[in-house]
Amino acid sequence: MHDLLIRKVEPEDAPALAAMMVLEEVVANTLQLPYQSVDDWRRKLAQTQPHVHSLVACNAEGRVIGNAGLIGNERPRIRHAAALFIVVHPDWHGRGVGSALLRAVLELADNWLGLLRVELAVVHDNEPAIALYRKFGFELEGRRRMEQLRAGRYEDTLIMARLRRPE
Secondary structure (H helix, E strand, O other): OOOOEEEEOOHHHHHHHHHHHOOHHHHHOOOOOOOOOHHHHHHHHHOOOOOEEEEEEEOOOOOEEEEEEEEEOOOHHHOOEEEEEEEEOHHHOOOOHHHHHHHHHHHHHHHOOOOOEEEEEEEOOOHHHHHHHHHOOOEEEEEEEEEEEEOOEEEEEEEEEEEOOOO
């Protein structure tokens, strides 16, 4: 995708992230609660944690159109693993933003953090996301039945992971 900038998330991104994360389609496919405020996002971004690595994708005008990252582990025996999170503004679905974010996050995982395992949870019916994860080598590991509440219904979550063998 042309004119796409991927960079580290900054506190100034709070308004854009808050606006994106309250969209119905975003709420339906993440574990975020609806109605989060800009102040909620400012607090989240202010709580810097060394094991959380968050990136944003910005379009040519500098508008935040996606967010992805890794939540690592502080416990010594599982430091080689991290959980992936990713969200793309619905107006930008199918335009390569998710691929660009995922590519950047996995490059960080592989070449800078030395991670061997990147895992994620995805709602069972989010087929475009599942296809994207498979494209990048993620495999289905399991299904958590009725794990997440979405709009009053309990939905299954798929657990996927990508393993990289040590060299």
